[in-house]
Amino acid sequence: GHYLPVIVHADGSTCRLSEGGPVLGVFGDATYEQAHVQIAPGDRLVLFTDGVTEARNQDDEEYGEDRLIHAAIENRACSAPALEARLTQDVATFTGGQLQDDATLIVVAVE
Numbered sequence: 001g002h003y004l005p006v007i008v009h010a011d012g013s014t015c016r017l018s019e020g021g022p023v024l025g026v027f028g029d030a031t032y033e034q035a036h037v038q039i040a041p042g043d044r045l046v047l048f049t050d051g052v053t054e055a056r057n058q059d060d061e062e063y064g065e066d067r068l069i070h071a072a073i074e075n076r077a078c079s080a081p082a083l084e085a086r087l088t089q090d091v092a093t094f095t096g097g098q099l100q101d102d103a104t105l106i107v108v109a110v111e
Helices: 065-074 080-095
Strands: 006-008 014-016 044-048 105-109
Touching: 006 065, 044 065, 044 080, 065 080, 080 105
Parallel strands: none
Antiparallel strands: 006 014, 006 044, 044 105
16 A cells, blocks of 8 residues: 655645555556646655555554654755665664565655
């Protein structure tokens, strides 16, 4: 599954992209909604699947959206590749390197 993408603004505030529709490419007759959001240089768009947020540690605790968003805010000054690497490493450290599901994490930087 996938969650609503998050925009991390340069000032550390966040917002969700709430419009959309079903997963792309799965349903031939799907319709999608459009929306407009303000983005500016320094903003980061973080897209992720449930394999990231539902990753569990040895105590069976989920990594969770809050932890992911907090890590993205803390590292928001990084380039897109560096932020993706830091978030991926944070999940790996949390889980001891053992993901229970496939995981996708994409970071887009606005320059």
